[in-house]
Structures are given as structure tokens and as C-alpha cells.
Amino acid sequence: MAHILIVDDEINIRKLLREYAEFEGYEVTEAENGMEAVNLCHENDYDLIIMDVMMPRLDGYSACKEIHKTKNIPVIMLSARGEEYDKLFGFEIGVDDYVVKPFSPKELMARVKVVLKRNKSAAEAVQPDKYVFEGLEVDISGREVYVNGKKAAMTPKEYDLLFYLVKNKNIALTRDQLLEEVWGYDFFGDDRTVDTHIKMLRNSLGEYRKFIVTLRGMGYKFEAN
Amino acid sequence: MAHILIVDDEINIRKLLREYAEFEGYEVTEAENGMEAVNLCHENDYDLIIMDVMMPRLDGYSACKEIHKTKNIPVIMLSARGEEYDKLFGFEIGVDDYVVKPFSPKELMARVKVVLKRNKSAAEAVQPDKYVFEGLEVDISGREVYVNGKKAAMTPKEYDLLFYLVKNKNIALTRDQLLEEVWGYDFFGDDRTVDTHIKMLRNSLGEYRKFIVTLRGMGYKFEAN
DNA sequence: ATTTTTTTGTGCTAAAATGTTATAATGGTA
DNA sequence: TACCATTATAACATTTTAGCACAAAAAAAT
Numbered sequence: 258m259a260h261i262l263i264v265d266d267e268i269n270i271r272k273l274l275r276e277y278a279e280f281e282g283y284e285v286t287e288a289e290n291g292m293e294a295v296n297l298c299h300e301n302d303y304d305l306i307i308m309d310v311m312m313p314r315l316d317g318y319s320a321c322k323e324i325h326k327t328k329n330i331p332v333i334m335l336s337a338r339g340e341e342y343d344k345l346f347g348f349e350i351g352v353d354d355y356v357v358k359p360f361s362p363k364e365l366m367a368r369v370k371v372v373l374k375r376n377k378s379a380a381e382a383v384q385p386d387k388y389v390f391e392g393l394e395v396d397i398s399g400r401e402v403y404v405n406g407k408k409a410a411m412t413p414k415e416y417d418l419l420f421y422l423v424k425n426k427n428i429a430l431t432r433d434q435l436l437e438e439v440w441g442y443d444f445f446g447d448d449r450t451v452d453t454h455i456k457m458l459r460n461s462l463g464e465y466r467k468f469i470v471t472l473r474g475m476g477y478k479f480e481a482n
Numbered sequence: 483m484a485h486i487l488i489v490d491d492e493i494n495i496r497k498l499l500r501e502y503a504e505f506e507g508y509e510v511t512e513a514e515n516g517m518e519a520v521n522l523c524h525e526n527d528y529d530l531i532i533m534d535v536m537m538p539r540l541d542g543y544s545a546c547k548e549i550h551k552t553k554n555i556p557v558i559m560l561s562a563r564g565e566e567y568d569k570l571f572g573f574e575i576g577v578d579d580y581v582v583k584p585f586s587p588k589e590l591m592a593r594v595k596v597v598l599k600r601n602k603s604a605a606e607a608v609q610p611d612k613y614v615f616e617g618l619e620v621d622i623s624g625r626e627v628y629v630n631g632k633k634a635a636m637t638p639k640e641y642d643l644l645f646y647l648v649k650n651k652n653i654a655l656t657r658d659q660l661l662e663e664v665w666g667y668d669f670f671g672d673d674r675t676v677d678t679h680i681k682m683l684r685n686s687l688g689e690y691r692k693f694i695v696t697l698r699g700m701g702y703k704f705e706a707n
Numbered sequence: 708a709t710t711t712t713t714t715t716g717t718g719c720t721a722a723a724a725t726g727t728t729a730t731a732a733t734g735g736t737a
Numbered sequence: 738t739a740c741c742a743t744t745a746t747a748a749c750a751t752t753t754t755a756g757c758a759c760a761a762a763a764a765a766a767t
Contacts (some may be wrong), residue, residue: 261623270734399655399705400697412753413725449715449754456716457754473763535734636743675744677726698752 259304259373264294264320265335266312274307277362278369278423291315291323298324303432305373307365310336333365375405388423390481392466396425404463411461414439414454419462427465431476451476483521484529485509485596488517489545490560491537492666499532502587503594523549524625530598532590535561552625553644556597558590613648615706620648620689629688636686639664643679643686647694647704656701676701 263274263282275285286303288294292315294308306324310317321332386397389451394403398422402409411419417439422430432451457475459466470480486508488499511528513519515516517540519533523610531549537543541666546557611622619628622645627634642664642678657676661669680702684691 398654399652400700400703413697415753416700447756449757452715453717453755456718459716473713577748639743666734672745674726678744681727700726 258282258284260286260302260368262288262294262297262303262306263284264288264306264317265293265309266290270309270335273362274365277366281366281369283369283477285288286354291317291320292318295323296367297327298330302328303330305369306332307369308332326407333368333372336438366444382437388426390465390468393462393468395419397423402461404461404465407459412457415461419453419479422477425478426481429472429475429478436478483506483509485511487513487519487522487528487531487533488540488593489513489516489531489582490534491515492534495534495560496700499588502591506591506594508594516542516545519545520548523553523555523571528545528551529566530594531555531557532560532594533557533559535559539697541642548688552645558597560595597649602685613651616692616695618687622648627686629686634686637682640683640686644704649700651704651706654700654703658701659699672694 261278263271263285264287265271265274266289271287275287277284278374286297286301288297290312291308294306295315297303297305306321308317308321312320312449315323317334317336321334324330324332387399388395388397392405396402396403400416402411402416402419418435421435421439432448435451436446436448440446455469459469462469468479468481470478472478486503488496488503488510490496490499491514495633496512500512503510509539511522511526512520515537519531520540522528523531531546533542533546537545540548542559542561546559549555549557587659612624613620613622617630619626621627625641627636627641627644643660643663646664657673660672660676661671665671665675680694684694687694695703695706697703
């Protein structure tokens with residue numbers, strides 16, 4: 258999941274933001290001022306920075322400028338109403354969004370999501386998501402599977418399971434891994450559920466069931482070049 | 483030369499801006515309020531919009547948002563100091579620059595030049611926005627849909643939904659994605675809303691409803707060559 | 708080799724989830 | 738006000754799923 262750097266001199270704001278961000282599943286690091294933020298950014302990679310404008314040691318604008326000299330990390334600025342907002346208009350310093358204090362944490366989180374998504378799609382835009390294994394075609398983004406040219410009608414779980422297996426082809430996967438990744442971390446069910454769905458998936462794949470290999474005492478693997 | 487749309491409710495401002503803009507060699511059209519601007523944009527193509535924030539009938543923010551649903555036209559906002567500038571932070575509404583009243587017309591024209599230049603290169607990479615699927619014609623920039631040659635009368639949401647689906651044809655889209663992209667990230671409503679609009683869209687498409695495929699447990703997809 | 712134990716595969720079914728449609732409520736506009 | 742678009746809610750039919758029981762297969766123990 259994404260890693261967010263929160264930069265504010267007020268500990269209470271940091272705490273509040275951390276709470277919300279962690280609730281959304283983000284990893285959080287804090288910095289007290291711009292100087293600290295710049296140093297942290299030199300040593301680590303973050304996916305997004307939430308930064309206050311007004312801070313001791315090094316203000317938000319300058320920190321932002323400094324960081325963007327070496328790394329291209331999206332920034333959301335926090336500013337008290339009345340601060341020089343026109344400076345913020347951020348083409349030259351690279352601000353991605355802007356929230357005025359006092360802000361609603363919920364809205365801020367919505368913006369975080371948007372900015373992360375915008376930058377994600379740019380980063381991983383060209384990810385191969387169409388695979389062909391002999392007569393088996395797997396089109397992940399189109400959510401389609403063809404068996405010998407004929408479209409396979411599968412259930413949602415079958416798709417999800419197959420896609421995960423294919424994305425991790427030739428890698429041994431335990432049932433627990435599959436449950437966590439395909440069913441979700443909040444699924445507290447039986448291991449054997451995986452078996453059942455593997456069974457159904459194998460049926461759907463017909464002769465290409467051969468690609469799904471049982472790893473006794475462990476789990477399953479999609480085995481293909 | 484570039485065609486500029488000036489949107490302000492004060493006739494004196496419009497006159498002033500027109501004078502300067504025409505001196506620079508731009509073609510100028512005026513609108514008195516946001517609503518008028520939106521309508522003009524549906525019918526014509528402009529290279530840039532200079533828009534006041536505070537206007538009767540439809541304010542600048544909303545007009546901007548509305549226009550950007552269908553066209554990608556750069557906008558420079560005019561705002562009196564003290565207006566809610568935070569809303570302006572305009573990535574989500576697509577504001578390219580921002581000038582505070584009272585402004586220097588000379589400076590404004592300098593910004594117009596910059597924005598036009600920036601967007602010229604982007605505009606040259608034209609993407610196809612007219613699609614034909616059998617008897618279904620979808621003209622995105624013209625915001626028109628023809629079913630067997632007959633113009634379909636659809637609601638705004640239907641257009642937006644269809645256009646987004648078509649732009650992402652053959653890609654599986656979740657309801658959340660659709661809500662976020664078509665309704666906006668600030669829509670905190672029910673997932674089922676998508677279903678309702680899909681239903682209505684299907685009705686509008688008549689026999690070509692077949693292109694809209696339900697992906698059980700996931701969402702929808704526009705499936706066509 | 709044979710038996711025992713462990714693990715995996717399969718058919719089945721009640722329960723849960725989902726999609727569709729119809730209808731009602733809401734909200735904005737002329 | 739009346740109208741229309743949008744959104745929410747509810748009922749319904751259908752599909753999907755989880756997990757069990759038992760069969761089959763593989764591995765381990767004897």
C-alpha cells in the first residue's frame with residue numbers, strides 16, 4: 258500500500274492525519290518541519306506528501322521545491338485561510354492539490370486517493386495484462402478468458418483466482434496467500450474453499466487445467482512458460 | 483488565431499477584456515454567466531475560457547466542472563480577493579490559472595499566452611472521439627449518440643456514463659471506478675446508482691444494449707471491437 | 708507390500724450475494 | 738408550480754459461494 262509522509266509542526270494535526278490515513282490502509286511517516294521532510298525524502302521513497310505551509314525551520318513551499326529537485330513526489334498542501342495562496346498555484350513548485358485549514362479529514366482523504374490514483378496510472382500505465390498459453394487466452398483488464406477461441410463463462414471468483422494465479426505464474430502460492438489476495442484479508446473461512454474453487458476453475462479451463470499444478474502440502478501454482 | 487470565451491456578468495469587464503484580447507489578435511466571444519458559457523461550449527469550440535467565479539445563474543466553479551465533462555478547454559479564473567480560493571485549486575475542476583481582481587489586463591494577457599502555448603502541444607495529440615459500433619454512433623466531442631441513424635435523447639448522466647464506457651471500451655470497470663470517474667470523487671452515494679443508470683442507458687441504446695456487458699461481482703464493460 | 712495417515716478432488720446444497728427492474732423520494736430548473 | 742433528471746429503496750429472480758461429506762490419491766509408516 259501507499260506510503261505517505263505527513264509534514265506539520267503541530268503534533269495534534271499529525272496525529273489526526275495519521276489516524277485517518279492508517280484507517281485507509283496507508284503507511285505513515287511523520288516529519289515536524291520542512292527540513293526534516295527534505296532529509297527523509299532523500300533517504301526514503303514516499304508515494305505522497307501532505308505538507309503544511311507554515312512551519313519553522315523550512316516552510317512548505319521551500320521544502321516542496323527542494324524535494325522536487327530530486328524526486329517527483331505528489332504533494333498536497335495544507336494552508337490556513339489567508340496565507341498567500343497565489344504562491345501556491347503550483348505549477349512551478351509542483352503542488353498537486355491544496356486544502357485549507359480547518360479541513361475535513363474525510364475530504365482530505367478523498368483527495369489523497371485521487372492524487373495517488375492519478376500518479377499510479379501514470380506510473381504503471383503499460384502493464385501487460387494479456388496472456389496467451391497455447392489455446393488459453395487470459396485478458397485481465399478486459400476480464401475475459403478464451404479457451405480454444407471460445408469465451409469461457411466463469412464466476413467472479415474463478416476470474417479473480419485465475420488472474421491472480423496468472424499474474425504470479427510459476428510461483429508457488431499457499432492457500433493462505435490465495436485466500437488473502439483473492440478473497441481479501443478479512444476472509445476468515447476454510448482453507449478448503451480454495452480447493453473447491455480450483456476445482457471449478459479447472460473445469461472451466463477444460464484441457465488447459467494442466468496449467469494449474471497442485472503442490473502437495475502447500476498450495477497451487479500456475480505453471481507455464 | 484485562438485478563440486477565447488470571456489465569461490463575466492459585468493459588461494464593463496467583458497468590454498475591457500475583449501479590447502485587450504482583440505488587440506492581441508484573438509477572436510472573442512462573450513457570455514454573461516456560467517449557464518450561457520456551458521451552452522456555448524456545447525455548440526462551439528474555444529481555445530481558452532476566461533471566467534469569473536461569482537456570477538448569477540451558474541457560478542464559475544460549476545460551469546468549469548460542467549464544461550470539462552465534455553470538453554478539455556483550458557480555463558483562467560477571475561476572482562475577487564477573498565472569495566473561496568480553496569475551491570479553485572483546480573485540478574479536479576481543471577483550472578489552469580487564476581487571477582485576482584482587480585487585475586492588470588496586461589498581466590492577464592501574458593497568462594493567456596502562456597496557457598495557450600502550454601495547451602497547444604497537448605491539443606495536437608488529438609484522440610479519436612467519434613466511434614461507430616454497427617448502428618450505434620457515439621460522438622463524444624459533439625455529445626451526440628445515434629441509434630440506427632436516429633438521434634438518441636439521453637439524460638446528461640447517460641451521456642457521461644456511455645462516453646466513459648466507450649472511452650474505456652473492452653476494459654472491465656468496477657462500480658466504484660464508474661462512480662469516481664463519472665460522478666466524481668466527491669460523490670458518496672450508493673453503488674446501486676450505477677445500476678439504475680445502466681438500466682436507463684440500456685433502454686436508450688435499444689438493440690445495442692448488447693454492447694454493455696455485466697461483469698458479475700465486478701461491474702460493467704462496453705464490449706465491442 | 709501392505710496398511711495407515713494425510714492431503715486433495717468432487718458432488719451437493721443451504722445460505723449469501725448480486726443484478727435487474729419497478730417504484731418512490733429528492734432536488735434542481737424553467 | 739410542474740416537470741424532469743437523479744438518486745435511493747425494495748422486491749424479486751438468479752447466480753455464486755462456502756463448506757461439508759465422502760471418494761480418490763499420494764505419502765508415510767510398518
